[in-house]
Amino acid sequence: MKILNLAWRNVFRHRRRTLITAAAISVGLAVMIYMDTMMNGLDNLAAGNIIDFETGHLEIFAKGYYREEGLFPLDTIIENPEFILQRIAKIKTIKGVTPRIKFQCRVNNGIDELPVLGIGIDIEKEPKVFETANTVVKGEYLKNPDDILIGKDLAKDMDLDVGSFLTIITRDRYGTYEAYDFTVSGLINTGHPLLDRNAVLMHINIAQRLLSMYGITELCIKTRDDNKLMQLKNEIAGKIGKDFEVYTYKELNAGIFDLSEMKRSGQFMLALVVVIIAAIGIINTMLMAVMERIPEIGMLKAMGFGNYNIVKMFIYEGGIIGIFGSLFGCFLGLLASLHLVYYGLDLSHMLENIDIIYPVKFIITGEINYMTVLSVFIFGVVVSVIVTLWPVRKATKLQPVEALRHV
């Protein structure tokens, strides 16, 4: 028989107590894993939406444009996109390039008016970078010059449908008001709130005419290998020279990805509180174990057990509870996470009219990070062992004679 064996038996002296203590750890860790899975999924979904509908992997702007992005300045535009296209034509990792023009405008249905983002797209090149064409849920993609695509949510807000007429009002490059009548050719449902509620898509040449300009505001690039994005960015930047700037989708949406980090730490703190509560449970259990076994500890000391062996025994006990709790917690967390991965969390009704800042909608699916699961497991066991040390201190301080006399 070994001390580990003795600790094992001791842990199961009070099965119910051990079970409840371990369950508390399990819940804490399961929450940690589930939240991580959800955040991973949310990040992936957000990144996917940004890449597939908003920016692509990389965007090229004229120098100085991005500093004013959000204002959509029309005086710092790419006047001659062909120049860039020629320069980057031979880069093999580029899957597709498409020009876009983004501008502020207002959409008017004759009764109401809403500010939206106007996006001029090249319908030939667009599908090589963006998935917009595949998200037309009603009507059809842009065809005639005065066709316009609007999001499903915007259509609902403005009471528009396929075939409806609307007017786009904007200021051109020189500040002059311009208006243009369009017919809604189709409704899109992308899952990206910007596209579905706050943007309209039209032919790029119509946008140019509306804004009295020839160039474009940006070139959007999709790569074949998004692991080497920074490498590609530098390669493009080197080829196109200093008159232009290249940004990755992460740089362009730093706010959202920073927010994700913040949410992560916030949720981690929440889960940590649960684990702390569980840790208090372990302290309580171990304190009770020490208190009720004081004469036994005295006997062990009389037998020649030094403090080292006594501490070892209790640490094993805390560790065993920790391992059980953590294993079950990881199992529980994984189970819940798998549900999130395969079925997802349907938030479409809840988030229909709420802006959660995150560029996602519909069903949030998770992604399990097995390294997190492993770290959470180790964390659970380590916490269990560490918090055991405090109650055990009491056992080590006992004189054998006091312990034996203890009733």
Add this chain to the structure above:
Amino acid sequence: MVEMIDLYKDYKVGKVLFPALRGITLKIEDGEFTAIAGPSGSGKTTLLNIIGCLDIPTKGDVLIDGTSMTTLSTKQKAEFRKNELGFVFQTFNLIPVLTAYENVEMPLILVNMPAEEKKERVISILEEVGLSEFINRKSNEMSGGQQQRVAIARALVKEPSMVLADEPTANLDSMNAKEILSLMKELNKKKKTTFVFSTHDPLVMEFAERIIYLRDGKIASDKKK
């Protein structure tokens, strides 16, 4: 050989000082079967605890084979108890989750010994105390007499030079007490193990070869049969 030189022990309860031992000087030779007798509060258990390095005297010294016990560190004392002493307690103090076999095996956890030898020793000592049929029983499945036998086996399994027994028969009926004492006497004869009891049971005194009476923390008499 255990030598006690002018031992004093005071207990402080609140602000009041209780003298438990008041100048005990005593020698116990190897292989003795000695009872320390006396009424409650006479200092029997205190004396036993000090011999067993479980407690420290307020004044005086204990020499075991010439080594002063008061100078040893906590770790050295634990080491000494591990190698040289066996304890039998009034309340048996068995570990309830373990079987008789495992309880007896406990002291051997700390000893470097081949598993096979450990097993042999445990089984043989359990046979000697007459419990070979109960090796897989847990303490709550055994009678008081059987539990005390396990405790004795546990004290003897590592073949200590001395066994200290604190009122070993106090929780036993006279039948069981007699059996336990006969057993200890037999082991004392066979293995030359020194036995020191604290007791106020006349039966123990009947078995003892030497009886030291304590009264108010002092030796009232010291008789050898």
